[in-house]
Amino acid sequence: MVHPHPRATVTAVLVLLLPVLVLLGAAPRARALDNGLARTPPMGWNDWNAFGCNVSEQLIEQTADYLVSSGLKDAGYQYVNIDDCWMASQRDSGGNLVPDPAKFPDGISGTAAYVHSKGLKLGIYESAGTATCAGYPGSLNHEQQDADSFAAWGVDYLKYDNCNNQGVPWQQRYDAMRDALHNTGRAIVFSMCEWGEDSVWTWGAATGNLWRTTGDINASFGSMLSIYHSNVQLAQYAGPGAWNDPDMLEVGNGMSFTEDRSEFSLWSEMAAPLIAGTDLRKATPATLSLYGNRAVVAVDQDSLGKQGTQVASSGGHDVLAKPLSNGDVSVVLFNENSSAATISTTAAAVGLPSAGSYKLTNLWSNLVSSSTGAISATVPGHGSVMYRVSVGSGSSTGSTHPLVGASSKRCLDANGGATTPGTKIQIWDCGGGSNQAVTITAAGELRLYGGTQCLDAYNNQTSAGTKVELWTCNGGTNQQWRLNPDGTVTGVQSGLCLDVTGGDQPAGNVNGTQLELWGCNGGANQQWSLG
Incomplete structure (x- = not known):
């Protein structure tokens, strides 16, 4: 809370002294208060x-x-x-x-x-x-x-x-x-x-x-x-x-x-x-x-109770690693700066074995990918990408999920369950129907209805405001999409973000709201996760 007396000078001195205090304070943590509480x-x-x-x-x-x-x-x-x-x-x-x-x-x-x-x-x-x-x-x-x-x-x-x-x-x-x-x-x-x-x-x-x-x-x-x-x-x-x-x-x-x-x-x-x-x-x-x-x-809340540490920091690009009780490691790539940047580390640097295959689960988008050791992402300004990294492999390619919008908690949906080319793509309450079941293909398509129809940028247009619709899959670049580490989905042809029209406003996230292409701006109406 805001206190009635200033202490800015004390706080500023404390911040300056912290690196020294940490270096000098290498002794083990003091015995915890024995009241049995706050174990997480x-x-x-x-x-x-x-x-x-x-x-x-x-x-x-x-x-x-x-x-x-x-x-x-x-x-x-x-x-x-x-x-x-x-x-x-x-x-x-x-x-x-x-x-x-x-x-x-x-x-x-x-x-x-x-x-x-x-x-x-x-x-x-x-x-x-x-x-x-x-x-x-x-x-x-x-x-x-x-x-x-x-x-x-x-x-x-x-x-x-x-x-x-x-x-x-x-x-x-x-x-x-x-x-x-x-x-x-x-x-x-x-x-x-x-x-x-x-x-x-x-x-x-x-x-x-x-x-x-x-x-x-x-x-x-x-x-x-x-x-x-x-x-x-x-x-x-x-x-x-x-x-x-x-x-x-x-x-x-x-x-x-x-x-x-x-x-x-x-x-x-x-x-x-x-x-x-x-x-x-x-x-x-x-x-x-x-x-x-x-x-x-x-x-x-992980029961191991380890606080994550900063394993790398350079020019405002930070890597944090937190060991977890099952042997996984949580990794945060954090960009302190205002411009997007690629931030990278390795499995070895965050405390995992230095050789092998690794499964990276993006904790905000739920997208799964595999790596032989590199952990890297383009991170927006002031943004972060958070992975749970484990030994093994996995991929979201070929899997089927609802695609949930952060600004609405509603699902990408083909209007009325129709399969006709040109059907409006919108948001709607998640219901588990095949018109909300998105299959991610190796070609970058987002297919509905078990893979028979594709998400399509209308008429190959690449301008902001282009409507997204359902269309017969044809391999066109206007039907190819990138699911990015920051939770955005961008059209390969346009480079624009999949956007809930007007979803940056409180009234813009109702059932039936059209999806369109728009310039990427970090808004919650451009953030998606696999359900």
Whole structure:
């Protein structure tokens, strides 16, 4: 959150010192806090980035409902976290924290009961100072009393901030709350929002389940990039029960779709907590396609608990590798720059055997390919390509799948199930019909109906706005397509992207929307995945 006192100088100095600290801090990671919690990085939602102080019982309950109805709960999101401003401005006569009765008419206990009834868990916020960052009563010198309240209310997760700390040493303040939480006898995840001060990663594992490694994030590529640079250097300190926390996800809060996807890829590769910071109730299908990608979430949640490391970085072209529990390696190719670039590595460089065949599964497009060792992709500016690499081989060529649009979560579809040449190609709710079953051929065709009809650029036209239609397969270049590592599909003849017409607008992704060729622009309406 935005704190009422500046700390930009401290953060800047910290960023400059991080490489030195990492080099000096080569000792093994400290023993993790023995509370049995957060064996994989916590997943959930927090209200602050989207709502600030405008938190309420209704918001928390509606978000809990949405986590269930959207499928995000089933994807692993379980914590519904209340941030600052939930309490009254004064403690009661007994010195207890009091939930604001206007915001939480059923109290925190009533809200927790509702969240628990949905199979979810409730998080709350406090600060290790005399006041929270927004000026409400803090927990300094009230640790046990407040921890007892949290436990009595049914709280499952505490985010503990650092404002108004009176200069009391960091570890002393955070250890005090750790011990207080332990004394309650309730299982409460302890999230230390200490802003990455006092080299918290060197002692945090014995105190909390996760610790902020930097100052606050905001919804800009520059902010995300700066935090990534700091957090990626700290892999040696993370592991089951104790995680580096580069702050909440800004996915859905205003960055481009490409940038949002990079943030989610990088956070998952770094085994970071996946705490959504947007208004999920209003999230677009494009935003949900990111939060809900279970293959990427599985990398974050892998039971081995290794944070991905930066195995190569040159000129803003980064390669990250994360070993996984089954022997696979997750690889992210990340382009920090604004122009597209080819980024390459090898199986040996990411920790796989140096000889053999490798299966590359693109975790955003679901496209499968094989390699004898090279791992390479053209990556758009500010973009990323994420592979799960395993020993073996495989290919999507010859396979049949629905082709799902990221902006709509609807399938490429031949209108009305017709097979007549000239039939409109559109998006429609995925239904499993043969008019949505796309077969990828070695010639680059996208065939429907078991391979009898092809996706075709109308009349061999190559201009933006050319309609895509169904036509008898004839081997023409206007029927040849490239399924690219960045999730786009481009026409071989035109070089243009397969585009949901007007799909960059909220109203442009309805059933029946025409597909066309358009200049590639990174929009979610030009991103596709094999279902």
